[in-house]
């Protein structure tokens with residue numbers, strides 16, 4: 001145990017397996033009390049009747065840490081509220097929210113069903129929004145009572161959302177949305193002492209094992225020290241950032257930025273647009289390749 005997160009209270013969503021499990025173990029190792037959330041669904045998000053969070057809580061307890069199970073569906077607004085309430089009633093507050101839960105239903109865009117689109121958008125986007133909304137309201141109420149907490153939110157985006165990924169249109173749209181949500185939440189919650197950042201992790205888990213050659217891929221626990229640091233009091237000056245983690249390499253994602261511009265001084269004629277836009281594209285950095293293109 002180290003003292004980086006001593007006395008702090010965390011929720012990690014989707015922490016029964018994979019990357020979330022590694023985050024929960026790492027936060028606990030650094031002294032945080034952890035609400036280990038997992039809904040126990042299959043890779044495609046279907047019910048399994050499993051409660052994988054139980055084993056993670058047992059593992060944390062066996063190592064001398066503090067943790068409790070939560071089985072909320074994080075994209076259910078009421079269940080997400082109850083999860084935040086569980087942290088407060090069990091441990092006396094909340095300092096760290098790691099939004100990680102999610103699943104995939106990869107398909108080429110033209111083969112994607114309405115149900116697949118809705119399910120993937122829901123689990124990632126609403127599954128980030130709902131816990132963040134309730135935790136944020138708690139932190140605002142605390143700040144208004146003069147109890148500003150050094151609160152930290154770490155969201156989970158993906159290279160698929162930042163650079164794009166062929167065969168993952170829905171997932172990419174959701175993960176790009178999480179990057180946008182992170183930027184806005186960082187600005188809105190900063191006044192209450194809350195930082196909001198996102199990671200784009202890489203790990204060999206059941207999510208990647210089916211889709212890619214994972215033999216040389218990073219491990220879930222390679223991602224978690226970065227989350228632990230972002231969750232610390234020390235990281236209070238870091239907000240609105242997206243950090244990609246690939247094994248031993250950490251990369252700041254610089255995202256969309258205003259590039260070359262041309263102000264014509266009057267409304268454009270359609271016939272003028274092509275040459276002007278092509279000149280701007282020539283002057284701009286080339287876009288990064290989409291994964292799988």
Ligand SMILES: NC(=O)c1ccc[n+]([C@@H]2O[C@H](COP(=O)([O-])OP(=O)(O)OC[C@H]3O[C@@H](n4cnc5c(N)ncnc54)[C@H](O)[C@@H]3O)[C@@H](O)[C@H]2O)c1
Nearest residue numbers: 014017018019039040041073074101102158202203205207
């Ligand atoms: N594995 C990678 O390389 C990679 C890359 C980029 C992003 N990600 C993201 O990292 C996160 C974790 O992925 P992973 O690879 O560990 O996957 P995983 O399938 O191993 O773990 C995800 C966990 O989330 C849980 N979960 C799913 N829906 C839930 C819900 N509604 N409520 C609560 N729990 C729910 C599942 O039961 C599962 O235990 C995901 O958001 C994923 O999109 C993973």
